[in-house]
Amino acid sequence: MVLGPSVNKFIPYLSLGIATAAFAFQTTVLYPWHHELDDAFRKLKAEQASALQEFHELKLKRLEALEKKLVGVQLRQD
Secondary structure, eight states, X not given: OOSOHHHHHHHHHHHHHHHHHHHHHIIIIIHHHHHHHHHHHHHHHHHHHHHXXXXXXXXXXXXXXXXXHHHHHHHHHO
């Protein structure tokens, strides 16, 4: 054996310690952070929808104004 019998007995405990530390990190740091990111993405999605709706309304107003000008030009030509 390369590492020796005493080290081979210690490796499973080391592995368990690393796995436990990783699990503790995931549950205490990453999981709450996931909820914060989820909330931020929902806010961003709502802001984007609002901005898109605003842009759509502005675009419709511009089209209506152009249509009125076009009708005015057509009436002058007649």
